[in-house]
Amino acid sequence: MRIALTGGTGFLGRHLIDSLLQSGHQVTAWCRSDPDTVSSRTPHVHWIRGELGQRRDAEQLAQSADAMIHAGWYRGGDSFLNIDADPERYWQINSVGALQLLESASRAGVNRFVFISSGAVHDQVLPDRPLDETHPMRPRTLYGACKASIEAMVHHYGSSGKLVAASVRPTSIYGLAEPASQSKWFELVAQIKRGKNVEATGGSKTVHASDVARSVALLLQQDDSIAGETFNCCDRMISDYEVAMLAKQLTGSPSQISGHEKMAKHEIETAKIRSIGMRSRR
Incomplete structure (x- = not known):
């Protein structure tokens, strides 16, 4: 076609x-x-x-x-x-x-x-x-x-x-953007990889x-x-908290994650x- x-x-x-x-x-x-x-x-x-x-x-x-x-x-x-x-x-x-x-x-x-x-x-x-x-x-x-x-x-x-x-x-x-730094959650994951403490309260469908x-x-x-x-x-709904905790687990980062898992209202x-x-x- x-x-x-x-x-x-x-x-x-x-x-x-x-x-x-x-x-x-x-x-x-x-x-x-x-x-x-x-x-x-x-x-x-x-x-x-x-x-x-x-x-x-x-x-x-x-x-x-x-x-x-x-x-x-x-x-x-x-x-x-x-x-x-x-x-x-x-x-x-x-x-x-x-x-x-x-x-x-x-x-x-x-x-x-x-x-x-x-x-x-x-x-x-x-x-x-x-x-x-x-x-x-x-x-x-x-x-x-x-x-x-x-x-x-x-x-x-x-x-x-x-x-x-x-x-x-x-x-x-x-998804993966070009350059990768423009990808959704890139900065959140990067901070955790660097060992920074982060607050993760957002999320979206x-x-x-x-x-x-x-x-x-x-x-x-x-x-x-x-x-x-x-x-x-x-x-599905993906919360920033979920992404942050996954990044912490995969990287072995000492970051402290504050916040909570956001749920969809509708x-x-x-x-x-x-x-x-x-x-x-x-």
């Missing part, structure tokens, strides 16, 4: 590329820098210049593609939650940019479209119902609001018959990047019944994605 990909140079994008290439797909991906420079690191990917929010770039990416995966995101700083000083520009690039990709894919006859959404659409959880895909989206951040708006557009394109489009909604994604890639691969294999649908993607329902064969390998 010929796959068009946004976000290929990012953390999750690298895991998506590895998964797609191992499955025998051909990948064309956007990059903002010189394609020849990026190609030297990933020679089996066809890199083309492209940026989110540029209509011509979206049209070029959709050409001759069998499927498109939208994993790219414009952010104003190191964190996805950073929106820089111009919220209107942030919204324009991310939300309108996604619309341009959907429309370009539809016009080009792309067979499948998968959008990588986020659990940030559910900052506020209602206590009287399960946290499944039918739960109302109530984000508190502009990041979550943008993701929710794109999910709505994906639903429109899918349910209207314009495009077999679906969203996968991962929680906090972890998580899923490994390779499992997100597997969920995308499964959606690409489904029939047209996924059109307009959203699929939660979560493995369980995320993942029966829908498991019904198409998704199982975490972690």
Whole structure:
């Protein structure tokens, strides 16, 4: 299958590329820098210049593609939650940019479209119902609001018959980053290895990047019944305390770990994605 990909140079994008290439797909991906420079690191990917929010770039990416995966995101700083000083520009690039990709894919006859959404659409959880895909989206951040708006557009394109489009909604994604120092929990583990005393009180619902890639691969294999649908993607709650204690055990560190194991307030329902064969390998 010929796959068009946004976000290929990012953390999750690298895991998506590895998964797609191992499955025998051909990948064309956007990059903002010189394609020849990026190609030297990933020679089996066809890199083309492209940026989110540029209509011509979206049209070029959709050409001759069998499927498109939208994993790219414009952010104003190191964190996805950073929106820089111009919220209107942030919204324009991310939300309108996604619309341009959907429309370009539809016009080009792309067979499948998968959008990588986020659990940030559910900052506020209602206590009287399960946290499944039918739960109302109530984000508190502009990041979550943008993701929710794109999910709505994906639903429109899918349910209207314009495009077999679906969203996968991962929680906090972890895994080996490049460089490794940018990996989740890296600094916590490094402090323990150095013998520093640490306080570990945080935690989050998580899923490994390779499992997100597997969920995308499964959606690409489904029939047209996924059109307009959203699929939660979560493995389990991992607390910083759990990671710290494991690091202490493996390194033999004398570090003193203070804190407690954080528990999830709300369980995320993942029966829908498991019904198409998704199982975490972690």
